[in-house]
Amino acid sequence: MTKHPPSKQQVAYQTLKQRILEGTYGPGYRIVIDRIAKELGVSAIPIREAIRRLEAEGLVEVERFSGAKVTRIDAKMYEDILSALAVLEGYATAQAYRNLTDEDFDALRQTNEAMRQARSDFDLTLYSRLNQQFHEIILRRCNNRYLVDEIHAVRERMDAMRVSVFNLIPHRASDSIAEHDKLIQLMAVDVGEDAVERFARQHRLATLEAFRRWNEQHTRLVAERREWYRAPREIHRPGADS
Template identity: 35%
Template sequence: MREPRLYTTSADYVYQELRHRIITKQLKPGQRLPEVNIAVQMGVSRTPVREALRRLASEGLVLVIPNSGARLASPNRREIEDAYVVREQLESLAIRLAVARLSDRHLRRLEETVIAEERAFEEKNLELYLEVNESFHRIIAEASGNRVLADYVENILARTNVYIVFYDPFYDIETNPSIAEHRAIVNALRLRDEEKAVALMREHLELSMQDLRRPEEEAVQKKETE
């Protein structure tokens, strides 16, 4: 069951509600988001709707097109692959630097995050899963000791989380290999095995990208199984 939220403003209410609908796949990539319709549905004026859409656009979830309105983002395969190429380079460097600097506290936080990640997956709570998944990668970036690198990693995490929202088969799978991959990364870090940690991170990101499914790819797979 979804926990009730406290909203500070009408814009916050609209933002949270739209974001929830996007993450739970009630809205589809490329779908139009007419301000008037949303305002009527949620019982607010168009001003908070506009503010909420701008906030979602800053996160990459929505595209606001001048003289055309807003619509849900719909990244193509090339955009996804390009983003993951950048992410792989950034996170490979981050984990390489982190191996020698990682503290016991960092390791405990990583272990706790994996446990929380597993719980979120069992509950099929994608909002929580994205939060703890991002936290796992952010902890490693912070442990690198390079603030500029950590900022770049945080930026690319936000971008690739958008792809997870739209194209990850989160709600359709019974097991999540990403959790086991995270555990393996933690074990390599605990052993201070730099090369293994880097190799595992590269493999993890490659597999994560491969798991993303575009709607047209799903349609082809469905047709092949019929």
């Protein structure tokens, strides 16, 4: 079967999406259509079509007069996405774990050990990648492909936001590794779908709670700093007390 080359619109879409997900184009980055078109050697039409697709996926927002920008993030959006992922992944884990093979369990343990080493090395970028790999080993054994696709879509939204709670709160990484050990144990002894789903869901929600605590503290510190700068101060002139 002959494989046709991707269309200009598909190339533009994949290029822009990859740059957003990898963080090359961060939140609020303005996408200049003419510049991208010149770089890819295409007209502006495929770029506009790609932007419309990315807007539908929530990765790009188009504002009147200012054009297309990578979607900005806020704490509420991150919390909503993470809580949705907790529900979806919890159910998917319960549906998948009885399909795990001995090789899958070995891969889970090895990945978690690699996460432990990355944590010791303070390589949180690698840690985050391994964390996603850990959950993907389980997810690929889920027979509900619609559910899996939805989880991947939610994860992409999180990737586009470029927010890793492990970078904000490194101590959460150690707790997450311990929870992975417990999840492996629960699945290996087959405690039942309900128990596995509850634990897998709570595992994600624990990350959400850690982020909320950090965000509350961060918001309070920012407010206190702003008030400090706004507060009137006496100007002390040399010799004024003499």
